[in-house]
Amino acid sequence: xxxxxxxxxxxxxxxxxxxxxxxxxxxxxxxxxxxxxxxxxxxxxxxxxxxxxxxxxxxxxxxxxxxxxxxxxxxxxxxxxxxx
Amino acid sequence: xxxxxxxxxxxxxxxxxxxxxxxxxxxxxxxxxxxxxxxxxxxxxxxxxxxxxxxxxxxxxxxxxxxxxxxxxxxxxxxxxxxxxxxxxxxxxxxxxxxxxxxxxxxxxxxxxxxxxxxxxxxxxxxxxxxxxxxxxxxxxxxxxxxxxxxxxxxxxxxxxxxxxxxxxxxxxxxxxxxxxxxxxxxxxxxxxxxxxxxxxxxxxxxxxxxxxxxxxxxxxxxxxxxxxxxxxxxxxxxxxxxxxxxxxxxxxxxxxxxxxxxxxxxxxxxxxxxxxxxxxxxxxxxxxxxxxxxxxxxxxxxxxxxxxxxxxxxxxxxxxxxxxxxxxxxxxxxxxxxxxxxxxxxxxxxxxxxxxxxxxxxxxxxxxxxxxxxxxxxxxxxxxxxxxxxxxxxxxxxxxxxxxxxxxxxxxxxxxxxxxxxxxxxxxxxxxxxxxxxxxxxxxxxxxxxxxxxxxxxxxxxxxxxxxxxxxxxxxxxxxxxxx
Numbered sequence: 106x107x108x109x110x111x112x113x114x115x116x117x118x119x120x121x122x123x124x125x126x127x128x129x130x131x132x133x134x135x136x137x138x139x140x141x142x143x144x145x146x147x148x149x150x151x152x153x154x155x156x157x158x159x160x161x162x163x164x165x166x167x168x169x170x171x172x173x174x175x176x177x178x179x180x181x182x183x184x185x186x187x188x189x
Numbered sequence: 190x191x192x193x194x195x196x197x198x199x200x201x202x203x204x205x206x207x208x209x210x211x212x213x214x215x216x217x218x219x220x221x222x223x224x225x226x227x228x229x230x231x232x233x234x235x236x237x238x239x240x241x242x243x244x245x246x247x248x249x250x251x252x253x254x255x256x257x258x259x260x261x262x263x264x265x266x267x268x269x270x271x272x273x274x275x276x277x278x279x280x281x282x283x284x285x286x287x288x289x290x291x292x293x294x295x296x297x298x299x300x301x302x303x304x305x306x307x308x309x310x311x312x313x314x315x316x317x318x319x320x321x322x323x324x325x326x327x328x329x330x331x332x333x334x335x336x337x338x339x340x341x342x343x344x345x346x347x348x349x350x351x352x353x354x355x356x357x358x359x360x361x362x363x364x365x366x367x368x369x370x371x372x373x374x375x376x377x378x379x380x381x382x383x384x385x386x387x388x389x390x391x392x393x394x395x396x397x398x399x400x401x402x403x404x405x406x407x408x409x410x411x412x413x414x415x416x417x418x419x420x421x422x423x424x425x426x427x428x429x430x431x432x433x434x435x436x437x438x439x440x441x442x443x444x445x446x447x448x449x450x451x452x453x454x455x456x457x458x459x460x461x462x463x464x465x466x467x468x469x470x471x472x473x474x475x476x477x478x479x480x481x482x483x484x485x486x487x488x489x490x491x492x493x494x495x496x497x498x499x500x501x502x503x504x505x506x507x508x509x510x511x512x513x514x515x516x517x518x519x520x521x522x523x524x525x526x527x528x529x530x531x532x533x534x535x536x537x538x539x540x541x542x543x544x545x546x547x548x549x550x551x552x553x554x555x556x557x558x559x560x561x562x563x564x565x566x567x568x569x570x571x572x573x574x575x576x577x578x579x580x581x582x583x584x585x586x587x588x589x590x591x592x593x594x595x596x597x598x599x600x601x602x603x604x605x606x607x608x609x610x611x612x613x614x615x616x617x618x619x620x621x622x623x624x625x626x627x628x629x630x631x632x633x634x635x636x637x638x639x640x641x642x643x644x645x646x647x648x649x650x651x652x653x654x655x656x657x658x659x660x661x662x663x664x665x666x667x668x669x670x671x672x673x674x
Contacts, residue, residue: 117522118451119481123613152617158476166534167471167520181533183522185472186451188484189338189426189494 110137114146114180119155133174139163140170142180155184192216193270195223200277206234220251221264223274236417238276246413250277299323304396308350321510322350326396328509329353331418333406333434335360335382337484337494338424338448338501340372345502347390347397351509354390355418357402358382365674369491406430408553411437420508422446422501426484428475429556435460435468436550439543444508444515448501451482453490455497455523458516458535459504462544465518470538470545475560478640486637488597493525568639572646574654579629580667588627593641594660598633602672604663612637615644624650631656631663633674 111132121127133145139161147156160167162181163174174180198212207213207227217223224245228235238249244264245251251258252275258266268274300308300322311317317325330351332342335358346354362370362377362385377385383401390399402414406425411433415421421443423434431449438445444461447468460467500521507513522531542549574582582588583606590607592599599609610618612632622628628650632638635657642655656663664671 118454119487122487152613154613155476155481158472158474158481160471162533165532167536181531183456183520183533185428185476185481186449186454186456187426187428187431187481188450188487188489189334189336189424189448 108135109133110135110174110176112137112142112174112176112178112180114142114182116153117181117183118186119184120153120159120182123153123155124150137174138170139168139172139174142174143170146182156182159184192218192222193268193272195268195270195272195274197223197227198273198275200275203234203237203276206237207231218267219264220253220258220266220268220274223268224251224264251275252277300326304350307394307396311349316512317510321512324511325350325506325509326352328420329355329418330420330422330505330509331355331357331415332422332424333357333430334424334426335370335372335386336366336424336426337369337450337489337491338498339386340370341495341498342422342424342502342505343372343386343390344393345499346505347394347399349502349506350394351397351506353398353400353418355400355402355414356383356386357404357406357414358386359403359405365485369489369494371495406433408433408555411553412441415443416441418443420444420446420505422448422505424448424498424501427560428481429560431468432475432559433553433556436543436553438462439467439469440551440553446501446504446508448494448497450484450489450493450497452487453493453525455493455500455525457497457500457504457521457523458519459508461508461515461517462537464515466535466537467541467544469543469550470541471520471535473538473542478561486595486633490525493523496523496525568643568655572642572654573639573657574629575657576663576666579631579654579656580663582627582629588629590656591622591628591630591641592632592660593630593638594632598674601674602660602664604631604660604668604671607631612641615641619645619648622650624652626652628653629656630654631659633659634661635659 109132111130113128114131115128116124131142131146131149133142159182163172163178194214194216196212196214199207199210204211215223215226217226240246253266253268254272308322311322312319328351330346332339335356360382362373362380362382364378366373372389373385381403383403387399387401404410415437421434421438423431423445425431435445439462442463444459447458447460449456504516507515518535520533520535539546583590590604592603592607592609593612595611630638630642630653635655638659639655642653645653661673664673
């Protein structure tokens with residue numbers, strides 16, 4: 106088992122615009138948690154301003170920051186959206 | 190001895206309840222006696238004037254000879270022969286709500302021949318049938334926001350035969366609405382949205398009681414408005430109202446059918462704190478103002494709210510019918526560009542400040558302040574200049590114009606000589622700006638540029654000003670050849 110986990114992170118709404126991609130690969134130290142992943146993501150994409158408000162889903166379940174993350178997990182970051 | 194005879198003046202919105210009379214004479218010794226006499230005679234009026242406890246609703250003001258009874262002895266205020274009592278329904282800020290609530294017909298049993306024909310495609314569905322259709326007729330729904338989402342919601346719920354449909358909005362129909370708000374016609378331009386919506390919906394289905402609440406939903410009127418409906422539908426376009434709708438729905442125990450859109454993406458869920466999470470379980474705190482672009486700033490595909498609002502209409506009908514699996518504890522995501530639906534599972538947060546085990550929000554708060562709004566108004570007036578001042582400085586070569594809109598907006602129209610630096614790029618390109626220059630920051634209407642002005646001032650720029658009213662005011666006052674959008 107390596108020291109680093111690489112996970113695919115799917116972005117939505119304003120995060121997509123800020124980063125310029127819909128999916129990005131993020132590397133995070135093993136064992137990884139959601140909070141660690143968010144720190145690594147913010148480090149790699151400092152322009153992703155709305156990540157602070159985003160909810161995080163791991164494998165289609167919205168989770169909290171302590172949830173662990175594995176390499177094959179599908180991560181989604183959803184910032185709030187207000188349009189109507 | 191007989192009791193004093195007093196004239197009661199009835200405001201226009203309530204006249205339909207009193208046989209269209211503008212005043213009537215009643216006998217009584219106190220305001221309470223007069224009001225009791227009034228609702229005895231005109232039963233349907235009661236629910237608009239009084240809550241379930243028989244007390245005057247807090248948005249109804251009563252005056253005796255032009256004196257507000259709140260400053261007298263409230264409902265116990267005594268009246269004398271020949272006094273005049275005036276009833277004024279109002280909302281916070283003194284605006285008139287224009288509540289056009291027609292007399293509510295007594296609920297009858299069964300469907301008429303006409304209704305059976307109209308709803309025949311529902312009636313032959315085992316999941317709806319006669320029983321379900323009658324359930325819909327006895328039910329009520331409130332749509333908050335008659336914009337992109339409100340348009341399909343209003344039309345489908347009206348067509349479906351929901352008995353009472355409340356609408357909340359205070360805007361007028363604008364040209365830029367027509368690309369997606371299919372409830373409105375070109376000839377409705379400049380009309381209050383609720384007037385236009387009421388005409389359209391009553392034409393669509395005269396059997397539906399359309400109730401218009403022409404007011405901004407606020408912490409002062411939200412509970413009074415929401416409490417009257419079985420389901421609340423969130424079609425608003427801003428965070429303060431979304432948090433307000435959520436919190437009021439939780440406090441009242443009403444299901445809140447949520448929908449939200451951004452460019453090509455939409456979200457739908459049913460927040461029902463009795464069974465699952467609320468909006469605050471997802472997003473406990475709103476984003477800082479200006480971070481998340483609105484439809485006006487970010488754009489939106491016209492059909493998108495049609496899809497998302499229709500999904501909300503499906504959920505609202507299911508809630509009212511009590512059928513199917515409601516979208517509770519699930520967030521449905523729609524991506525029109527990928528043409529893909531995804532679904533995320535949501536958990537109720539036991540620590541949620543509104544619907545959790547130990548809630549800290551037990552009454553409505555100031556949602557504008559909660560969302561950090563009013564900050565652009567709070568921009569120091571010394572940092573604001575109007576378009577004519579700005580034009581004079583630019584003409585003399587005394588200032589550079591910094592346009593912080595998006596490239597697509599720049600393509601529609603821009604001011605010659607301006608430098609384009611979209612809001613999101615400013616923090617990274619701030620090195621391209623000189624603190625020695627006079628800088629005038631400009632956007633479409635002056636909101637985004639106010640944030641950037643404050644941002645640059647905070648970084649130590651001393652010579653930065655916000656151009657109030659943005660390029661729209663410039664086109665109106667300085668250069669009428671420019672396109673307005």
